[in-house]
Amino acid sequence: MLDMLKEAFRSIAHNKLRTALSMIGIIIGVAAVIGVVSVAEGTSRSIRQSLTSIGSNLILVSPGFTRGGGGRTATALTEVLEKEDADRIAQLCPSVRYVTPIQQGNFIVQHERQNSMATVMAARPVLFDMINVKLFQGEFFNESDERAKRRVAVIGKEVADELFPNGDALGQTIRITSGSIRQTYMVIGVLEKSGNLLFLNPDRSIVVPFASAENRLFRRKNVSMIVAQAISENMANQAVSEIDSVLFDKFQNEEKYRIVSQDALLETVNQTMAVLSFMLGSIAGISLLVGGIGIMNIMLVTVTERTREIGVRKAIGASRRHILLQFLLESIVLTFVAGLLGIAAGFGLSKLIAKIGSVQTAVTPTVVLVAVSVSIMVGLFFGVWPAMRASKLDPVEALRYE
Amino acid sequence: MAEIIRVENVKKIYRMGDNEVRALDGVSLVVEEGEFLIVMGPSGSGKTTLLHLMGCLDKPTEGEIYIASTPVSKLNDPQLAKIRNKMVGFVFQQFNLLPRLTALENVELPMIYAGVPKAARRRKAKELLELVGLGDRLHHRPTQLSGGQMQRVAIARALANDPVVLLADEPTGNLDSKSGEEILKIFSGLNKRGQTIVIVTHDPEVARHGDRIVRMRDGKILSEEVNVHA
Ligand SMILES: Nc1ncnc2c1ncn2[C@@H]1O[C@H](COP(=O)(O)OP(=O)(O)O)[C@@H](O)[C@H]1O
Ligand SMILES: [Mg+2]
Numbered sequence: 001m002l003d004m005l006k007e008a009f010r011s012i013a014h015n016k017l018r019t020a021l022s023m024i025g026i027i028i029g030v031a032a033v034i035g036v037v038s039v040a041e042g043t044s045r046s047i048r049q050s051l052t053s054i055g056s057n058l059i060l061v062s063p064g065f066t067r068g069g070g071g072r073t074a075t076a077l078t079e080v081l082e083k084e085d086a087d088r089i090a091q092l093c094p095s096v097r098y099v100t101p102i103q104q105g106n107f108i109v110q111h112e113r114q115n116s117m118a119t120v121m122a123a124r125p126v127l128f129d130m131i132n133v134k135l136f137q138g139e140f141f142n143e144s145d146e147r148a149k150r151r152v153a154v155i156g157k158e159v160a161d162e163l164f165p166n167g168d169a170l171g172q173t174i175r176i177t178s179g180s181i182r183q184t185y186m187v188i189g190v191l192e193k194s195g196n197l198l199f200l201n202p203d204r205s206i207v208v209p210f211a212s213a214e215n216r217l218f219r220r221k222n223v224s225m226i227v228a229q230a231i232s233e234n235m236a237n238q239a240v241s242e243i244d245s246v247l248f249d250k251f252q253n254e255e256k257y258r259i260v261s262q263d264a265l266l267e268t269v270n271q272t273m274a275v276l277s278f279m280l281g282s283i284a285g286i287s288l289l290v291g292g293i294g295i296m297n298i299m300l301v302t303v304t305e306r307t308r309e310i311g312v313r314k315a316i317g318a319s320r321r322h323i324l325l326q327f328l329l330e331s332i333v334l335t336f337v338a339g340l341l342g343i344a345a346g347f348g349l350s351k352l353i354a355k356i357g358s359v360q361t362a363v364t365p366t367v368v369l370v371a372v373s374v375s376i377m378v379g380l381f382f383g384v385w386p387a388m389r390a391s392k393l394d395p396v397e398a399l400r401y402e
Numbered sequence: 403m404a405e406i407i408r409v410e411n412v413k414k415i416y417r418m419g420d421n422e423v424r425a426l427d428g429v430s431l432v433v434e435e436g437e438f439l440i441v442m443g444p445s446g447s448g449k450t451t452l453l454h455l456m457g458c459l460d461k462p463t464e465g466e467i468y469i470a471s472t473p474v475s476k477l478n479d480p481q482l483a484k485i486r487n488k489m490v491g492f493v494f495q496q497f498n499l500l501p502r503l504t505a506l507e508n509v510e511l512p513m514i515y516a517g518v519p520k521a522a523r524r525r526k527a528k529e530l531l532e533l534v535g536l537g538d539r540l541h542h543r544p545t546q547l548s549g550g551q552m553q554r555v556a557i558a559r560a561l562a563n564d565p566v567v568l569l570a571d572e573p574t575g576n577l578d579s580k581s582g583e584e585i586l587k588i589f590s591g592l593n594k595r596g597q598t599i600v601i602v603t604h605d606p607e608v609a610r611h612g613d614r615i616v617r618m619r620d621g622k623i624l625s626e627e628v629n630v631h632a
Binding site for chain 1: 454457459460479480483484486487488492494498499500502511512514515516520559560563
């Protein structure tokens with residue numbers, strides 16, 4: 001067997017140009033599969049990252065959309081979610097560790113002659129325990145700030161850079177305005193730059209104590225959303241159903257609120273991306289099939305060329321099985337080597353795409369394994385027919401063949 | 403004396419459209435252990451066909467062939483392959499060495515199919531090449547050898563699995579008379595050491611070396627004589 005393998009390698013090495021040409025199809029096929037799947041995988045990873053880097057086991061509750069008449073989707077929010085709902089969740093849901101109502105809105109913010117646009121987010125101090133944001137300088141506001149309704153703010157790095165282009169933001173006052181609303185706040189902290197997170201962009205945000213903004217910046221009863229955090233990953237589903245039962249008690253209509261858990265989002269992303277990877281990979285895999293036909297073609301030519309050799313081998317004792325195995329092994333070795341080269345090309349392709357397409361790509365061991373085993377199967381499948389032809393040659397005629 | 407091959411009333415008929423070619427038309431022949439048999443006849447008389455049948459490369463249209471008392475018609479492909487591998491050794495007019503393999507590897511090939519372990523194979527192949535006088539050409543490829551040398555490699559290959567009979571088809575047909583004579587000397591030497599040999603040829607010069615001569619024409623055996631010199 002080992003001898004036969006060596007033989008196969010040798011006969012492939014014999015006609016290098018032809019071997020290279022016949023392998024190109026498989027190389028391209030494997031590289032395409034790896035390249036395409038690496039893009040899908042990379043995208044999936046970056047989505048997962050932006051989903052998870054904000055924190056873990058988060059649950060978002062938002063007002064539901066209701067359907068308008070005549071089948072049109074109404075955009076009207078049913079304005080019903082309020083901070084008392086968050087309080088009830090805190091009281092009645094044992095699987096929930098932290099919860100806060102959140103008010104959100106876009107405002108003009110000013111400091112002296114500088115001004116900027118920012119999303120003001122009013123939340124209770126537990127928010128900083130729930131999400132992964134770090135301070136660049138200063139401190140977060142705390143429970144006593146919340147109770148005393150102090151007008152203090154933690155601002156994003158971009159906002160800070162725009163309002164205080166040449167100085168320290170800490171201790172300075174900013175004016176937050178929108179229409180007739182106008183409030184001053186004191187900056188006590190600046191957030192580290194972080195990029196977009198699940199439901200907020202901290203860099204362009206101003207976070208203030210919920211109580212301080214109630215009736216001042218947000219003159220309404222309904223809140224933008226409620227954010228809760230489950231005690232642990234295992235409790236996440238439990239927490240969701242506890243929150244659901246609290247809210248259903250109140251609304252008696254599940255259309256009026258939406259609960260989305262981070263886990264469910266992740267699950268959806270994973271599933272969608274897995275399907276996408278598989279589909280894209282399969283499409284690229286078609287080129288492997290084309291490559292296989294190329295291999296078959298070259299093997300048929302090889303068998304014809306080596307008719308006399310086959311006759312000689314039979315004359316000195318090769319059985320049909322020996323000949324079959326010999327040629328089958330040759331096409332498998334051919335596609336296997338092509339598969340390995342394809343992996344190298346696939347890695348290169350994935351790096352190239354990452355560079356010029358500025359998307360994240362990731363080559364997983366799974367796709368490599370699948371690509372190589374598929375190319376070996378292609379070799380087996382398309383090698384069978386030529387090898388059968390070789391094994392069935394009549395030795396006497398093969399010996400007369402010139 | 404033991405019987406090695408028995409050919410019994412064998413016909414080989416090729417049909418080509420309406421024509422039929424009777425390559426062998428009722429041939430009976432026995433090859434005895436230890437003899438040096440020459441089958442002589444003009445071109446087209448059916449010598450190669452007969453040799454191929456005796457070596458289990460082909461099956462007769464009619465009649466039966468026994469190798470060591472086993473009727474060949476009853477055997478399947480793996481069994482026939484085994485007989486070609488272990489019981490007979492073929493030597494061809496065109497040498498038929500595999501061009502990509504060295505002399506040593508060509509001689510090893512039948513032993514690979516026989517499943518002989520590598521070290522034993524190497525040793526045996528070397529011995530045989532030394533026996534035919536090519537101890538210094540082990541790693542040459544066929545293209546680097548003369549015709550006579552190639553035929554010696556082919557003889558060494560035919561002997562690899564200690565066959566009961568050596569079957570040679572015009573072994574000197576592609577050689578000049580001097581190297582032809584050397585090849586025939588090797589055959590004679592092997593025969594003296596007990597090797598059974600069958601050579602088919604049209605050349606009376608070759609026939610002189612045998613100890614029994616069978617003459618053929620048009621697929622039939624004409625006569626049989628014992629060579630006096632032997
Ligand atoms: N495969 C074949 N198809 C048709 N005719 C064949 C075939 N093989 C051999 N023959 C014919 O059989 C006869 C004997 O051939 P062969 O055994 O090669 O003779 P020799 O070796 O004595 O020259 C010839 O007439 C040849 O043309
Ligand atoms: Mg002939």
